[in-house]
Amino acid sequence: MSRGIFITLEGGEGAGKTTQIRMLATALQQQGYQVIVTREPGGTPEAEKIRDFLVKRDGGNWTPMAECLLLFAARQMHVEHLIKPALADGKIVISDRFADSTRAYQSFGHGLPLDTIEEINRLALGDFAPDLTFILDLPVPEGLARAGERLSAASSQEDRFERLGRDFHERLRQGFLTIARRDAERCRVIDATRGIEEIARDMLSQVQLDAQRKLA
Numbered sequence: 440m441s442r443g444i445f446i447t448l449e450g451g452e453g454a455g456k457t458t459q460i461r462m463l464a465t466a467l468q469q470q471g472y473q474v475i476v477t478r479e480p481g482g483t484p485e486a487e488k489i490r491d492f493l494v495k496r497d498g499g500n501w502t503p504m505a506e507c508l509l510l511f512a513a514r515q516m517h518v519e520h521l522i523k524p525a526l527a528d529g530k531i532v533i534s535d536r537f538a539d540s541t542r543a544y545q546s547f548g549h550g551l552p553l554d555t556i557e558e559i560n561r562l563a564l565g566d567f568a569p570d571l572t573f574i575l576d577l578p579v580p581e582g583l584a585r586a587g588e589r590l591s592a593a594s595s596q597e598d599r600f601e602r603l604g605r606d607f608h609e610r611l612r613q614g615f616l617t618i619a620r621r622d623a624e625r626c627r628v629i630d631a632t633r634g635i636e637e638i639a640r641d642m643l644s645q646v647q648l649d650a651q652r653k654l655a
């Protein structure tokens with residue numbers, strides 16, 4: 440079966456996901472791979488509408504369960520309408536966040552049982568999962584400082600999560616690291632305190648190994 444590679448980038452605010460996705464996509468394209476970059480929540484017109492509810496300051500005061508269901512509603516369409524067709528075409532799909540963010544934010548952050556999220560994940564996506572996940576790990580103060588600079592620069596309205604407390608962001612960080620330990624085959628923890636170029640080289644070499652194996 441000819442199939443592409445599904446890569447996700449995860450981690451807290453300001454960890455460098457968006458920066459690294461741009462660099463990884465450009466490097467892979469230069470090597471001749473067809474690359475699709477997408478993000479969550481989002482990736483389809485319907486999911487971008489749900490994104491507005493979830494990430495904007497005035498988007499609503501959702502319970503963790505309602506938030507989780509909205510995220511998976513968006514994700515189910517993202518997978519069916521965009522990700523799977525691109526993978527069937529042999530493309531590399533890179534998503535800025537995916538299901539691990541729901542595990543980290545809604546379970547480790549907001550206290551929804553992890554089993555509940557896994558059950559919803561199974562109902563919405565079956566056994567579909569990323570081939571490779573990079574967890575960009577950064578101490579919370581550094582991440583918030585980076586995200587804060589970006590926010591004040593862009594006067595973005597998408598700051599609902601940045602505004603949560605320091606404890607929340609610590610739980611999030613530990614959540615991502617726990618997810619990586621439990622699913623060590625799929626997840627690679629990336630030390631995001633390093634320079635942008637060094638992280639990019641590290642990630643590219645890991646993707647190339649997988650790509651040579653899968654797309655050969």
Ligand SMILES: Nc1ncnc2c1ncn2[C@@H]1O[C@H](COP(=O)(O)OP(=O)(O)O)[C@@H](O)[C@H]1O
Nearest residue numbers: 452453454455456457458585586589633634635
């Ligand atoms: N390795 C790095 N070292 C220093 N600053 C970085 C690094 N990676 C990203 N940044 C900067 O930090 C900010 C947040 O990066 P961004 O890629 O938007 O993070 P995320 O998408 O994970 O929230 C940006 O201003 C970016 O230029």
Ligand SMILES: [Mg+2]
Nearest residue numbers: 456457458535
């Ligand atoms: Mg980003």
